[in-house]
Amino acid sequence: MKSIFPILAVTAIAAGCSTADRQAGHSTDVNPLTGTDFTGNTYPGAQTPHGMVQLSPDNGLPGWDRIAGYFYPDSTIAGFSHTHLSGTGAGDGYDISFLPLTGSPVKAPQPLGIHSRYSHDRERAYAGYYSVYLDDYDVTVELTATPRAGVQRYTWPGDTGTVIINLTKAMNWDALTDAEICAVDRTTLTGHRFSTGWARDQRVWFATRFSQPWQSMSVDTTGGGAIATLRFATSPGSSLTIYTALSGTDADGAMANLAAEAPHDNFDRYLAQATGEWDRALSAIEIDTDDQTVKRTFYTALYHALLCPELFSDSDGRYRGPDGQIHTNAPGQPHYHMFSLWDTYRAAHPLYTIIEPEAAGNMARSLIDFARQSGHLPVWTMWAGETDMMIGYHSAPVIVDAIAKGLGGIDQAEALELCVATARKYDQPWVACDSDSSWSMSKTLEYAYDDACIARLARLCSREDINAEFSERAARWRNIFDHETGFFRPRLADGAFHSPFTPEDYSDHICESNAWQYLWSVQHDPEGLATILGGCDSLEARLDRFFTLEADSASLPIFSTGMIGQYAHGNEPGHHAAYLYNFTAHPEKGRNYLRQIMKELYSDRPDGLCGNEDCGQMSAWYVLSAIGFYPLDPASGRYELGAPIVKRAEIKLPEGKKFIIKADPDNEYKEVKLNGFRLDRTYITHQELTDGGILEFL
Secondary structure, three states: OOOOOOOOOOOOOOOOOHHHOOOOOOHHHOOOOOOOOOOOOOOOOEOOOOOOOOEEEEOOOOOHHHOOOOOOOOOEEOEEEOOOOOOOOOOOOOOOEEEEEOOOOEEEOOOOEEEEEOOHHHEEEEOOEEEEEEOOOOEEEEEEEOOOEEEEEEEOOOOEEEEEEEOOOOOOOOEEEEEEEEEOOOOEEEEEEEEEOOOOOEEEEEEEEEOOOOOEEEEEOHHHOOEEEEEEEOOOOOEEEEEEEEEOOOHHHHHHHHHHHOOOOOHHHHHHHHHHHHHHHHOOEEEEOOOHHHHHHHHHHHHHHOOOOEEOOOOOOEEEOOOOOEEEOOOOOOOEEOEEHHHHOOOHHHHHHHHOHHHHHHHHHHHHHHHHHHOOOOOEEEOOEEOOOOOOOOHHHHHHHHHHOOOOOOOHHHHHHHHHHHHHHHOOOOOOOOOOOOOHHHHHHHHHHHHHHHHHHHHHOOOHHHHHHHHHHHOHHHHHEEOOOOEEOOEOOOOOEOOOOOOOOEOOOOOOOEHHHHOOOOOOOHHHHHHHHOOHHHHHHHHHHHHHOOOOHHHOOOOOOOEEOOEEOOOOOOOOHHHHHHHOOOHHHHHHHHHHHHHHOEOOOOOOEOOOOHHHHHHHHHHHHHHOEEOOOOOOOEEEEOOOOOOEEEEEOHHHOEEEEEOOOOOOOOOEEEOOEEOOOOEEEHHHHHOOEEEEEO
């Protein structure tokens, strides 16, 4: 298969500012610019693992390519803001934007406005650090972060420097509703930016401290916004460091976060902390490979997988809930938001249960807290609100998986009650396409999977009545299978299938996919799927056709990227499809496709993601597949074996345990051994993994 990627220069990670030169750990194996070109929609700026702050440059222009604020082919920077979305395909954030300048500002017509040109030749990024030289102002900007604060350092060329804080500018889906900037003293500001968009009623408070007092300050509040202009006395080569903490709670929360996380005036101290946090997080999986590109791609993928979900509670445990009230968590139990659950339940959350089980438990608790405060399981949470993006109630598999794996200390009975209360709002034999014109076929399949997870939780709670109810609901995927065509098909309320129907077509009845791509969405019952397709041989034949039936590239929608036949790796519904070959007589066919996907559809270049990153799902798929297994059914505690592309992987587990994977990535393996014993199955269990041991592909 020919690569989908154009040839692009890779930003040199080894060149840049001497103050940030370091080689310890895996933070410098990460290229945050990966995914900033093509369709990844990632941002290159500074963040800590799951941090509240994503301090990153904004090109200043709206549009699909700039959903995350930054697009690699652009040549302008209009500010460095503190909130961004990682590959979501929906544009929001860009809160609390700063821009340093000297002399007269360079202006362009709106929406770009004041900006500077820049070049990738003088740009540098690795985990926890970003720097760039602003050509028009001769200013070097460096960024790092703490969990709740962004830290900037500007190195000036001459006698006077200006900093603009722009709370007015909005891009893409974001729209300002209110803003304020107040001086506390000559080095400290507080304020807020409220907005609406994808996140409805988003409230961001901030507190900023400068490393030196400003000479003058003015605030323009025209049109309900707020733009502050601050002037500083500088000298050639001198620097100004700016510390900005955020809070979703109130101004006091922002001030407390600033005091707790950035009390010192020392950029390098916070940079060392950030890179240290990344080195620890990335060392959860140590790999051995002779291919340095694979190494960089792997650790960049692990980095992207660990950006979301994001911390939302303040340093004192307070956070704003979906009910608009302030809640407080116990110490050591952070509250998270930014759950892209239609995407991340598939691989990202199972990955967290393996490499950061404590955080995974707290994430599941956060979903339960949201449900308790709002009355329903969250679908896609962001800044104390529900975006209602995508379909299903995929909090259920995340919660059930955490409970089944003993994480989070969750009240099982309460979790079951909340899951059931949400699911019963969607109790119908199938979602009729003439009563629900939006993604009806996909909803039927997604609900069935979530219901299977609720049935599992009911069994854990010894609630046989609920288990029976939801086991029946979990089988409703059969209600929309058309035996005549051999596909799931949109169905009307009277039972008739919708016509016309062509499985290659994209329609309003199928979520961002076609009938080929949703044919495999029975993760909880692959054996049942094989049976309804005519048996294992028929399943194999259909998979063969799926991966070889060429798509009409001219008619593909924007989300169908990374195509191999009808398979679209750039979107999530088919991510598990190649692993279904494990239920046929020839699982090696799936392994061949897995190697092709990893080799051709991922790289460490700016265009190294073939689809939206989607808050870690695209990268979590690579991390797990690269070391040799994947959760086909994400809440089952079972991992299907695939095709490792590294020689050795070591997963660090609690209590000093290790799970080691050995393989020869250049050769097809003939057998698999677990702790020296030959496996006669195509999977391992979560318990086997967390007990520690050695998995050998021979």
